[in-house]
């Protein structure tokens with residue numbers, strides 16, 4: 001009787017451990033790796049100390065994949081209002097998927113110190129017509 005209970009407890013613990021092993025934090029989010037269908041993909045190239053393009057326009061409600069590459073040193077690209085925070089290193093692009101559900105103009109900025117011009121490494125994300133709160 002006691003040993004069969006021990007077996008059941010052991011099996012239950014094994015199941016829990018197996019479930020934990022396969023659980024990935026944030027797996028319900030947006031990997032940005034091409035597995036999520038999007039309306040458009042925007043590729044941005046970073047270098048000291050600019051983005052190309054430095055202004056990105058997307059339509060309100062569009063699902064967008066942002067891909068960041070760098071031509072020189074490591075750079076970041078963050079848009080605080082959309083929770084975007086990418087870091088690309090040479091030869092290793094970074095990407096994120098977001099839904100442009102909030103109209104307005106949002107600053108894009110570099111989050112990796114990339115040299116003396118780092119504070120000026122900026123861009124702009126424009127969603128909709130760029131007027132905050134207005135529908136296009």
Ligand SMILES: [Cu+2]
Nearest residue numbers: 075110114121
């Ligand atoms: Cu930079």
